[in-house]
Amino acid sequence: MAEKKSATDSSYVRFENVQKSYDGEVLVVKDLNLDIQKGEFVTMLGPSGSGKSTCLMMLAGFEPATHGEIFLDDRPINTVPPHKRGIGMVFQNYALFPHMTVAENLAFPLEVRGMSRSDQEDRVKQILDMVELSQMADRRPAQLSGGQQQRVAVARSLVFEPDLVLMDEPLGALDKQLREQMQYEIKHIHENLGVTVVYVTHDQTEALTMSDRVAVFEDGVIQQLSTAESLYEDPQNSFVAQFIGENNKLNGTVEKITKGICQVRLPDGTLLHSQQVNVDGVGDKTTMSLRPERIELDPPKGTKNIITGRIEELIYLGDHIRVRMNVAGNDEFIVKVRNRADKRPLKEGQEAKIGWLAEDCKALDYTSQ
Amino acid sequence: MSDTAINTMGNKAQNAAVNNGPLIAADGTPLKQKLAKTTRAMKTRAFLLTMPLVLFIIISFVIPIGQMLHRGFYNPAVSNVMPSFSVAIKDWDETTGELPSEEIFEIFVKDLALAKKNREVGKTVGNMATRINYELPGSRSLFTKSARKAGKITEGPYKEALFALDKKWDNHNLWRTLKRASNDYTISFFLAALDMKYDEAGNITRADELYRIYVPILMKTLLLSALITLLCFLIAYPVAYLLSTLPLATSNLLMILVLLPFWTSLLVRTSAWIAMLQQQGIINNIFVFLGLIGDESRIQMIYNQTGTVISMVHILLPFMILPLYSVMKTIPPSYMRAAKSMGATNTYAFRRVYFPQTIPGIAAGTLLVFILAIGYYITPALVGGSDGLFISNLIADHIKKTLNWSLGSALAAILLVVVMVFYWMYNRLVGVDKLKFG
Numbered sequence A: 001m002a003e004k005k006s007a008t009d010s011s012y013v014r015f016e017n018v019q020k021s022y023d024g025e026v027l028v029v030k031d032l033n034l035d036i037q038k039g040e041f042v043t044m045l046g047p048s049g050s051g052k053s054t055c056l057m058m059l060a061g062f063e064p065a066t067h068g069e070i071f072l073d074d075r076p077i078n079t080v081p082p083h084k085r086g087i088g089m090v091f092q093n094y095a096l097f098p099h100m101t102v103a104e105n106l107a108f109p110l111e112v113r114g115m116s117r118s119d120q121e122d123r124v125k126q127i128l129d130m131v132e133l134s135q136m137a138d139r140r141p142a143q144l145s146g147g148q149q150q151r152v153a154v155a156r157s158l159v160f161e162p163d164l165v166l167m168d169e170p171l172g173a174l175d176k177q178l179r180e181q182m183q184y185e186i187k188h189i190h191e192n193l194g195v196t197v198v199y200v201t202h203d204q205t206e207a208l209t210m211s212d213r214v215a216v217f218e219d220g221v222i223q224q225l226s227t228a229e230s231l232y233e234d235p236q237n238s239f240v241a242q243f244i245g246e247n248n249k250l251n252g253t254v255e256k257i258t259k260g261i262c263q264v265r266l267p268d269g270t271l272l273h274s275q276q277v278n279v280d281g282v283g284d285k286t287t288m289s290l291r292p293e294r295i296e297l298d299p300p301k302g303t304k305n306i307i308t309g310r311i312e313e314l315i316y317l318g319d320h321i322r323v324r325m326n327v328a329g330n331d332e333f334i335v336k337v338r339n340r341a342d343k344r345p346l347k348e349g350q351e352a353k354i355g356w357l358a359e360d361c362k363a364l365d366y367t368s369q
Numbered sequence B: 001m002s003d004t005a006i007n008t009m010g011n012k013a014q015n016a017a018v019n020n021g022p023l024i025a026a027d028g029t030p031l032k033q034k035l036a037k038t039t040r041a042m043k044t045r046a047f048l049l050t051m052p053l054v055l056f057i058i059i060s061f062v063i064p065i066g067q068m069l070h071r072g073f074y075n076p077a078v079s080n081v082m083p084s085f086s087v088a089i090k091d092w093d094e095t096t097g098e099l100p101s102e103e104i105f106e107i108f109v110k111d112l113a114l115a116k117k118n119r120e121v122g123k124t125v126g127n128m129a130t131r132i133n134y135e136l137p138g139s140r141s142l143f144t145k146s147a148r149k150a151g152k153i154t155e156g157p158y159k160e161a162l163f164a165l166d167k168k169w170d171n172h173n174l175w176r177t178l179k180r181a182s183n184d185y186t187i188s189f190f191l192a193a194l195d196m197k198y199d200e201a202g203n204i205t206r207a208d209e210l211y212r213i214y215v216p217i218l219m220k221t222l223l224l225s226a227l228i229t230l231l232c233f234l235i236a237y238p239v240a241y242l243l244s245t246l247p248l249a250t251s252n253l254l255m256i257l258v259l260l261p262f263w264t265s266l267l268v269r270t271s272a273w274i275a276m277l278q279q280q281g282i283i284n285n286i287f288v289f290l291g292l293i294g295d296e297s298r299i300q301m302i303y304n305q306t307g308t309v310i311s312m313v314h315i316l317l318p319f320m321i322l323p324l325y326s327v328m329k330t331i332p333p334s335y336m337r338a339a340k341s342m343g344a345t346n347t348y349a350f351r352r353v354y355f356p357q358t359i360p361g362i363a364a365g366t367l368l369v370f371i372l373a374i375g376y377y378i379t380p381a382l383v384g385g386s387d388g389l390f391i392s393n394l395i396a397d398h399i400k401k402t403l404n405w406s407l408g409s410a411l412a413a414i415l416l417v418v419v420m421v422f423y424w425m426y427n428r429l430v431g432v433d434k435l436k437f438g
């Protein structure tokens, strides 16, 4: 999953300074710039109301952009009506036509394109085989299970062989197991057909496992656009660090920066070392981000950061033990301790030493929450 | 219950299934029986809950309508006034071509004199005369005049005495009609309602051209109702669509406008149309003002079919808009979007995706408007003139003015049958469609 270098001139989908407002008062999408390569699987991830669906609707042509330009294959498409864009779409509620059978639903885009009836039938059969629903051809959508409906919806968005498919939380209504299976199937289809997919989800596991790149949205702005790995390893700001994966926060003030390592003073006087990511200089307030699994209990001598905290709560999870500690006044500090015989039995209320490397701790922009 | 017990019972149930016998519940009773037992209490409760409504409908609806229908067949005017005669005449064989026998004439004259003397309310000679007059126009005075003198005939031969009173008694068809009418149950009124009658020979034939009024008016009622339904549909569909797509605040406001007609009296609304449409009315004035028509050639838009259609479309419009709206409201915009994303133009998407999903609403709306229109009464009466009358106006006439309740009932019964036939056809048509569209 190497990060594909975005070359602005050869990108397949391009948002250029796109803004969107529904009511003329609030900007729902603020100055969006986004490049998507051909064949790429890009996911838009973000909290509810952050403007993901709006971006998808603008790309599909159902909502006009208030400002800026959207390019598809280097053609500006702001004035192209939706039915001429040739973009496949899977809606959140599937939008399967209730008065048509599965086969009729799948034939619809072919029929629109004036394909002959026998060709339609062949193509529908083929795509039904692909999603393994051949026996369901004559059923109506209401007679299918959620997962089957979802597969029909995906099949319908692909049956006319579009180069670009948009999926708006297609798995939102499914239970966990089915969702995982469908994730795998969608990914599989993507790899086989080589279509470009723009995918929207709330679920970060889904986003991280499926995508080539993930765009993290917040409040109409892309906070970070990168591969799953670098989102987790190198969050560019506090929002991404908190949104992706589990994360401990420590607030402090930068005292000194040497070779990309900041010395940060906590309010209780402790001095910590942390990698400089998103702080400008000495004297800045910063929020440091630290993943629970990077913290070691009873660290070896010489570890860069060592601090003492009190164990508040122990949660036994089999392969590891989640320890909630009070560290430097933050009692939501989580440490994941591997379940090993050599770790002494932990007790609530005990004091314990913990430590971590300076590189595992990121000094980011300050946030009070 | 121990584990083994559960196991053996599970086996029993399984065995039963394997043996293809009836399924057995855990305690050994057949499953069907068990199910019926468990649902019985629920069914009883549901029945008791609907009981008051059922009673109300029976008392206030089924019984009056049943009585009305009964009246279309049942008319005891003759047997009420002349009880003995109406029994005696049954022995007369009218096919021989002879007049009834002397005894029957004697009974007739005596009954007539008695009825004249008694003058019970609703059982006067006049009542009977009216009844006969329906079938033999012009015969009314014969009865009333003769009744006055019948008391003077005290001895036979009664036949000659009666003929001496009035030569018109010497008429085979008159006695044949009397015999028919002395039967309490008759189809004469239904025949009349269908523009038919008994001819001199006692066969059922169509009425004379001049007297055929009910069937043409019924046809016109159906035709105008269909036209009104069509116009309502054409106007309501876009309105309902707009209502269902607008944001709630705006659509609620518009909905109030749609419902506004319900808040004013029907009479006021209809009168408003008179003010609008009459020859010196607003619309004509505007036309003249715009120079579209000359002052001397103002258009007649009221007191004819045009007036009936215009004002009834207005009055019935909400009944079309509401079901359409309620169906359209449930169709999410994502269907149209999905269709368009797959390459369908607006019109194509509308035709193939949106419209088929609104059919249940269209079905409900058109049925409602059509059936309401067929039975409409006040509006045609006020603005229909003589040309825009509906069948219900004739029914009302017979019930209120001519007091021929039997004919009114017969007409109403025919109207009811027509409505039911339409309903049945509709159910067949749309019901099948619904099955297909799931």
Ligand SMILES: Nc1ncnc2c1ncn2[C@@H]1O[C@H](COP(=O)(O)OP(=O)(O)OP(=O)(O)O)[C@@H](O)[C@H]1O
Pocket (backbone or CB within 6 Å): A022, A023, A028, A046, A047, A048, A049, A050, A051, A052, A053, A054, A055, A202
């Ligand atoms: N048709 C609309 N009219 C007015 N405001 C809208 C409309 N659609 C969305 N919004 C507003 O735009 C903002 C972004 O909405 P959008 O649907 O893009 O969010 P989202 O990221 O898809 O959220 P979710 O994950 O909940 O689907 C929200 O604040 C929403 O209230």
Ligand SMILES: [Mg+2]
Pocket (backbone or CB within 6 Å): A052, A053, A054, A168
């Ligand atoms: Mg959304």
